[in-house]
Amino acid sequence: MDKLNKKDYENLVNKKVPKPTYGKNMIMAFIVGGIICTIGQGFTNYLQSVGFNEEQVSTGVSIIMVFLGSLLTGLGIYDKIGKIGGAGAAVPITGFANSIVAPAMEYKSEGFIFGVASKMFIIAGPVLVYGVGSSIIVGLLSILFKG
Amino acid sequence: MEYIKTFIIGGAICVLGQIILDRTKLTPAHILVSFLTAGVILGGLGLYEPIAKFGGAGAKIPISGFGYSLSQGAIKGAQEKGIIGAFTGGLQATAGGIAAAILFGYTMAIIFNPKTKD
Amino acid sequence: MSLKKLGNRTVKLLNPPSIIGNYTIVGPKEGDGPLKNYYDQILDDDLWGQESWEKAESKIQEEAIRAAVDNAGLSIQDIDYLISGDLLNQIVASGYSARQLGIPYFGLYGACSTMTESLALGSMLIDGGFADNIICATSSHFSSAERQFRFPLEYAAQRVFSAQWTVTGSGATILSSYGSGPYITHVTPGKIIDPGIKDASNMGAAMAPAAMDTLIHHFRDTGFSPSDYDLIITGDLGLVGKSIVLDMMKKEGYDLTGIFTDCGVEVFDPQKQDTHAGGSGCGCSAVVFNGFVLKEMAKGRYKRVLFGATGALHSTLITQQGESIPSICHAITIDINSE
Numbered sequence: 001m002d003k004l005n006k007k008d009y010e011n012l013v014n015k016k017v018p019k020p021t022y023g024k025n026m027i028m029a030f031i032v033g034g035i036i037c038t039i040g041q042g043f044t045n046y047l048q049s050v051g052f053n054e055e056q057v058s059t060g061v062s063i064i065m066v067f068l069g070s071l072l073t074g075l076g077i078y079d080k081i082g083k084i085g086g087a088g089a090a091v092p093i094t095g096f097a098n099s100i101v102a103p104a105m106e107y108k109s110e111g112f113i114f115g116v117a118s119k120m121f122i123i124a125g126p127v128l129v130y131g132v133g134s135s136i137i138v139g140l141l142s143i144l145f146k147g
Numbered sequence: 148m149e150y151i152k153t154f155i156i157g158g159a160i161c162v163l164g165q166i167i168l169d170r171t172k173l174t175p176a177h178i179l180v181s182f183l184t185a186g187v188i189l190g191g192l193g194l195y196e197p198i199a200k201f202g203g204a205g206a207k208i209p210i211s212g213f214g215y216s217l218s219q220g221a222i223k224g225a226q227e228k229g230i231i232g233a234f235t236g237g238l239q240a241t242a243g244g245i246a247a248a249i250l251f252g253y254t255m256a257i258i259f260n261p262k263t264k265d
Numbered sequence: 266m267s268l269k270k271l272g273n274r275t276v277k278l279l280n281p282p283s284i285i286g287n288y289t290i291v292g293p294k295e296g297d298g299p300l301k302n303y304y305d306q307i308l309d310d311d312l313w314g315q316e317s318w319e320k321a322e323s324k325i326q327e328e329a330i331r332a333a334v335d336n337a338g339l340s341i342q343d344i345d346y347l348i349s350g351d352l353l354n355q356i357v358a359s360g361y362s363a364r365q366l367g368i369p370y371f372g373l374y375g376a377c378s379t380m381t382e383s384l385a386l387g388s389m390l391i392d393g394g395f396a397d398n399i400i401c402a403t404s405s406h407f408s409s410a411e412r413q414f415r416f417p418l419e420y421a422a423q424r425v426f427s428a429q430w431t432v433t434g435s436g437a438t439i440l441s442s443y444g445s446g447p448y449i450t451h452v453t454p455g456k457i458i459d460p461g462i463k464d465a466s467n468m469g470a471a472m473a474p475a476a477m478d479t480l481i482h483h484f485r486d487t488g489f490s491p492s493d494y495d496l497i498i499t500g501d502l503g504l505v506g507k508s509i510v511l512d513m514m515k516k517e518g519y520d521l522t523g524i525f526t527d528c529g530v531e532v533f534d535p536q537k538q539d540t541h542a543g544g545s546g547c548g549c550s551a552v553v554f555n556g557f558v559l560k561e562m563a564k565g566r567y568k569r570v571l572f573g574a575t576g577a578l579h580s581t582l583i584t585q586q587g588e589s590i591p592s593i594c595h596a597i598t599i600d601i602n603s604e
Contacts, residue, residue: 020169022166022169025165025168025169026162026165026166028165029158029161029162029164029165030158030159030161030162031158032161033157033158033160033161033162033209034153034154034155034157034158034161034205035154036157036208037153037154037156037157037158037202037204037205037208037209038150038153038154038157038204038205040153040157040204040207040208041149041150041153041203041204041205042150043204044203044204044207045149055240058207058216058240059242059243059244060243061204061207061208062213062241062243062244062247063243063244063247065208066244066247066248066251067247067251070248070251070252070254070255071251071255073255074255074256074258074259075259076259076261076262079264085161086164086165086168087161087162087163087164087165087167087168087175087178088158088161088162088164088165090164090168090175090178090179091160091161091164091178091179091182091209091210091211092157092161092208092209092210093208093209093210093212093213093244094208095175095179095210096179096210096213096248097248097251097252099175099176099179100248100249100252101251101252101255101256102261104252104253104255104256105255105256105259105260105261106261108256108257108260116253116256116257117253120249120252120253120256123175123176123179124179124248126176126179126180127179127180127183127210128245130180130183130184131183131184131187131213131214131217131237132217132237132238134184134187134188134214134217134218135187135214135217135218135220135221135236135237136221136233136234136237138187138188138190138191138218138221138222139218139221139222139224139225139232139233139234139236139237140225140230140233141191142191142221142222142225142226142233143225143226143229143230143233146226
């Protein structure tokens with residue numbers, strides 16, 4: 001085993017590892033992602049119909065979808081949707097909510113400060129860092145290239 | 148028709164994520180971060196707007212839409228209030244979603260316990 | 266001068282210790298698996314009345330140890346040493362179960378290789394005349410391992426096909442200088458082999474070369490061939506690792522077809538239980554060995570078994586730093602005769 005060539009071994013391993021079911025995964029991601037977005041569209045249309053302005057609709061829909069994602073995670077359903085839908089469940093904002101609620105629940109056993117509250121952001125933290133950080137840069141650039 | 152467009156755009160963005168998940172070693176956390184940042188950049192370049200116009204919630208519900216809102220907020224803030232606005236605009240536009248995630252995240256953690264997978 | 270050393274690294278025990286008692290406790294999913302009739306106790310609830318997965322794992326290990334002592338017809342006071350380990354940071358499942366037991370304790374970390382590591386060291390202690398009765402035990406728990414090594418339970422992530430499922434369970438074995446077998450006759454400690462695999466969802470491939478290295482050295486040192494064994498069983502290589510070992514051992518001139526399997530392959534039914542590449546965790550080899558292997562030896566189906574649990578000695582921290590996964594395999598020979 002001392003003379004094991006890492007490159008050859010990697011090739012052997014790649015042959016042995018079963019490939020993901022690409023086609024099925026893509027179809028399921030499309031369906032699950034599509035359904036979640038369509039539900040969001042339903043809420044959008046409803047909030048518009050009761051006279052919310054554009055900004056209120058956008059915020060309202062976010063809040064509703066985050067609530068649904070959180071609730072389904074709490075009930076132990078969202079991880080099953082994720083198993084079927086893959087990125088179809090991870091990419092929508094409900095998946096963002098799942099990434100916050102799942103660690104918050106999991107680390108309750110370590111208390112409410114260092115457990116729940118600090119571990120809530122193990123996945124969502126980086127999302128906010130890069131999102132907010134890059135948006136500030138975009139805002140500053142927009143001043144530079146104004147007009 | 149509107150719902151079909153939403154379904155197709157939303158589904159397509161998720162399929163893109165699935166392809167990256169299956170073909171690379173990246174995790175869902177990487178997908179969330181990169182799609183959000185892509186949404187910010189495309190929003191900044193004005194390229195996400197046509198997708199959002201066409202796809203409605205199909206473009207806004209995926210995390211890239213969250214990035215789009217961040218960039219639109221930051222640009223709007225910067226145009227109206229200058230440098231300070233560039234700092235506050237993004238979070239202002241998305242504050243509802245983030246605040247909701249914090250509140251509901253905490254509440255759900257208090258109410259529910261994680262269950263073993265079977 | 267070493268009287269008991271054979272060849273490059275194997276030990277031939279001159280006073281082979283006997284296995285005089287053992288016990289297995291598994292979680293509900295394992296209790297639903299193909300080996301369900303071999304386990305001593307199957308839990309309905311893998312939290313077992315505890316507040317956390319870690320405390321549940323510790324309790325499972327403690328109860329398995331107590332029951333194994335009972336099974337050997339001994340009491341806790343008769344035991345000289347407890348040698349145990351697990352997967353949790355600072356091996357707390359073992360430390361906290363040892364706190365309850367009050368037996369002089371050696372904590373081991375060999376990741377999933379801990380079952381054979383503890384049996385190897387326990388055998389040598391008894392053979393050397395340092396003790397009469399020793400407990401060797403390990404445990405793992407799906408939910409405590411998930412949160413430490415992977416994602417929170419409710420996180421919506423897909424598992425890849427090369428990923429393995431951590432076994433919830435514990436196995437304890439009592440070794441004694443007295444007793445009528447089966448005996449541990451040979452010990453071949455492993456060295457660390459790192460084939461450069463960085464993917465923590467592909468442990469089988471990371472550990473397979475370590476298993477091969479130990480098996481080959483065992484055969485060379487002892488002069489045994491695979492046909493001297495009725496069963497050769499490795500730790501938790503799973504389906505991917507097992508298939509690699511079979512292929513590569515053939516190239517090295519050892520045909521293991523028909524006598525070789527892996528605890529991770531046996532413990533679950535991948536189709537029915539959706540476990541992908543099979544089982545893993547310290548508890549995997551512990552429950553398959555103490556449940557399946559020893560019970561089949563008692564029935565007379567196997568007379569001589571080579572058992573090599575495999576372990577991946579990485580952490581999430583160092584994997585994030587870009588390091589590959591170093592692996593190890595310790596092998597022991599279990600024989601119904603002492604000669």
